[in-house]
Amino acid sequence: MKNLDLALVKHTGTNYGLVNIGDYIQICAAEQFMPRINLEIERDGLNKKLKKKTIIILNGWFTNHPENWPPDRNLHPLFISFHLQPESGKKILSARENIEFLKKNQPIGCRDFNTVKMLEEKGIKAYFSYCLTSTLDLKYNSQNKRSGVFIVDPLYSQDFGIIKKFSLKKIIFSPPLKKLFKLKDVIFPKSKTEDFIPKEVVDKAEKIEHYINDTTNHQDLMKQAKTLLKKYACAKLVITSRIHCAIPCLALGTPVLFILNGLRDENQHMSRFRGILDHINILSLQKKEELNSLFGKKINCYHPCEIDWDNPPQNPETFKHHADSLKKKCYQFIKQHMNAIK
Numbered sequence: 287m288k289n290l291d292l293a294l295v296k297h298t299g300t301n302y303g304l305v306n307i308g309d310y311i312q313i314c315a316a317e318q319f320m321p322r323i324n325l326e327i328e329r330d331g332l333n334k335k336l337k338k339k340t341i342i343i344l345n346g347w348f349t350n351h352p353e354n355w356p357p358d359r360n361l362h363p364l365f366i367s368f369h370l371q372p373e374s375g376k377k378i379l380s381a382r383e384n385i386e387f388l389k390k391n392q393p394i395g396c397r398d399f400n401t402v403k404m405l406e407e408k409g410i411k412a413y414f415s416y417c418l419t420s421t422l423d424l425k426y427n428s429q430n431k432r433s434g435v436f437i438v439d440p441l442y443s444q445d446f447g448i449i450k451k452f453s454l455k456k457i458i459f460s461p462p463l464k465k466l467f468k469l470k471d472v473i474f475p476k477s478k479t480e481d482f483i484p485k486e487v488v489d490k491a492e493k494i495e496h497y498i499n500d501t502t503n504h505q506d507l508m509k510q511a512k513t514l515l516k517k518y519a520c521a522k523l524v525i526t527s528r529i530h531c532a533i534p535c536l537a538l539g540t541p542v543l544f545i546l547n548g549l550r551d552e553n554q555h556m557s558r559f560r561g562i563l564d565h566i567n568i569l570s571l572q573k574k575e576e577l578n579s580l581f582g583k584k585i586n587c588y589h590p591c592e593i594d595w596d597n598p599p600q601n602p603e604t605f606k607h608h609a610d611s612l613k614k615k616c617y618q619f620i621k622q623h624m625n626a627i628k
Contacts, residue, residue, distance in 0.1 A: 290623065291340040293361075296326040296504045304497045308530030309346070310511035312367075315418040315534075316343040318425045319616040321624070326504070332357035341623045343616060344368065345397075345418040352377035356387035364619040366395035366612060367418040369558065370404050379408050395615065399560040414561055415615075416608035419530055422537040424613065426512075428519035432540070435491040436517065438526035440479045441547050482545050482569055483525060487595050496528050523598045525569070529558065532566050536605050541598040543569040543588070546577070565605035569593070 294317055297309050309329075317323070325340060330351040332344075336358045345367035349355070352374050357363065365388070370378065378384050388394060388410045395415030396402045405412035479488055494514070502510075518524055518531070519538040526532050527545045535542035544566045560581065568587045570577060577587050586602050593599070 289338060291325045291336070291338060292320055292322055292620075293325040293327050293340050293342040294320060294323045295329050295342065295344070295346075297329050297507075298504065304499060305507060306530075307496045307498060307507065307511050307514060308528055310507050311419060311422075311515065311530045311534060312346045313508065314426075314511055314515060315422055316345055316616075318421065319343060319613075319620055321620065327361075330354055332361060334358060336360035339623075341620070343418070343619070347371060349374040349378050352381075355381065355384045362623065363391055364395075364616065365391055366415055366615060367397040368394050368401060368415075369397050370401045372400070372404075375401070375404050379404060385410065395612075398558055398562055400558075415612060416565075416605060417529070417533045417562060418612055418616075419533045420537045420605050420609040421613050421616075422515060422534045423539070423609075426515040426519050426534075427538060428516065430520045432520055432522045434521055435487060435523045435525070436494055436521050437479070437483065437488065437491045438494045438524060438531045439496050439528050440482065440525055440545050441477065441527060477547055477571070481571060482590050484590075484595060491525075496531060523595075529562055533562070533605075536566065536601050537609065539601070541567075541601060543567050543593070543598065546570040546572065565602050565608075567599055567601060 295313055297305065297313075320343075327334060327340075327342065329346075329348055331354055332348060333354045333356065337360070339360055339362060340358075341362045342364070344363040344365050347369045349370060355378055385408050388405065388408075393411040393413055394401075394405055396405065396412050397415060397417045399414060402412045402414055483491075494517075498510075515534060515538070518535050518540055521535075521540050524531060524535045524540055524542045525545065526535075526542065527547060532542050532544045544563060546563075546568055564581070564583070564585060566586065568577065568585060569590060570587055571589065574587050578584050588599065
């Protein structure tokens with residue numbers, strides 16, 4: 287259609303020479319709803335000048351470069367499963383023009399409670415939508431027999447051999463260096479995988495990493511993300527500390543256990559977790575009372591000794607009403623704009 291572009295997000299930025307395949311899994315979720323795609327827009331370059339009206343589903347984190355806000359006036363987004371990281375979110379919401387852009391496109395669907403709170407404090411209408419990756423069953427469901435256990439970055443900051451993957455040059459020349467303190471958890475880990483998963487399960491499982499070397503292009507990374515989704519769809523069990531592994535597994539009906547590696551570590555990430563993990567089976571060494579207190583509600587939590595590893599617990603189904611609502615909103619958004627130009 288001559289008067290309307292349908293766009294999809296793309297990623298070209300890296301984190302010290304690494305890319306997170308979870309970012310591409312999020313793109314796969316938005317792609318499901320697009321009848322066609324004739325434009326790709328860089329996630330951290332939403333202010334790029336557009337020639338005509340362009341619609342896009344913005345799910346995820348788009349505030350890594352606050353200086354590139356607000357998005358171009360010809361961009362008409364559906365903000366759904368939106369996330370504001372506390373530090374960069376404050377910068378975004380300190381500028382009047384950014385608040386005006388968000389108000390123009392409200393209500394904003396947020397994937398976590400903290401983002402809802404930050405937006406509402408600025409007078410922006412917002413609601414908890416959950417994560418769009420919970421809709422991935424639309425395209426990636428499988429009827430194949432389930433087999434195999436996949437362990438995906440089980441201890442969050444301690445993926446398999448992450449030190450070897452870092453680009454030293456990019457580490458040295460990529461501020462802020464304070465992010466490098468994350469490496470202390472790799473060099474001096476507080477816990478190990480076998481604290482959560484029996485050694486015999488670990489030995490037989492396939493190990494997968496979501497952080498990979500940036501040695502390929504956007505299209506190839508999208509293919510890798512889709513290949514992973516097909517693997518997860520057929521798995522007997524997935525054990526992970528990656529949100530964008532766990533929630534796709536919920537969508538695909540694959541039993542999944544999300545590892546919380548200690549309350550001290552997770553407090554640093556609770557802005558991302560509140561709301562997200564309410565619908566996932568959590569594997570933790572902590573007392574259930576402590577976790578319930580941390581989340582402010584009773585959650586689905588298991589100690590490793592409670593798990594029957596041959597018959598893992600089935601996923602909660604409480605996420606499904608959020609997933610159904612997400613599907614409805616995305617389809618309505620596309621239909622509304624397509625009909626408007628007929």
